[in-house]
Amino acid sequence: DGGITQSPKYLFRKEGQNVTLSCEQNLNHDAMYWYRQDPGQGLRLIYYSQIVNDFQKGDIAEGYSVSREKKESFPLTVTSAQKNPTAFYLCASSIAPESSGYTFGSGTRLTVV
């Protein structure tokens, strides 16, 4: 079955460490997105990519980095510069963002310990 796989499901990070969240899709979608979800805040856009080897900052990109070396993969790195990284992170993709919906992964819950 086609879909988006995020791993790990739960991740614990010590302060000062960088961590990388994985997002893989086998839907052959060009566009991929990373969102952060905090209680009561909705989903906020971190980074997005419309095509391989190209990506743009979203509304809250500070302290995060991404790469898009392959169409099916869009990993997100949470750096030590992100002051409040504890959140639920969702990856999404879309085949035709201007006319069709997003498919979301099951998310990674990151906690700073």
Added chain:
Amino acid sequence: QQPVQSPQAVILREGEDAVINCSSSKALYSVHWYRQKHGEAPVFLMILLKGGEQKGHDKISASFNEKKQQSSLYLTASQLSYSGTYFCGTESLDSGGGADGLTFGKGTHLIIQP
């Protein structure tokens, strides 16, 4: 700019109807609706692109007003499975309909009681 959703929360009995609104201060290119169960991924419900459009499936439908600044989601004869948080996601006309990412509202919590 983040769209405004209302109400923030709704509690219904099975079989009752609900309306969830999503408003923007600017005209939009599109409105998406998603439902999210606790701890799970949001699930796409529908997208509206045209002013005055209405669409739906089963007992869940939505409308997009003529000015393309407000959308409403209608849940008719609600079922227990409708419980969750509903989000609208919008794309502004400024983006020209490109893949620049949706801006989501803060969500509406819907609780259906037996």
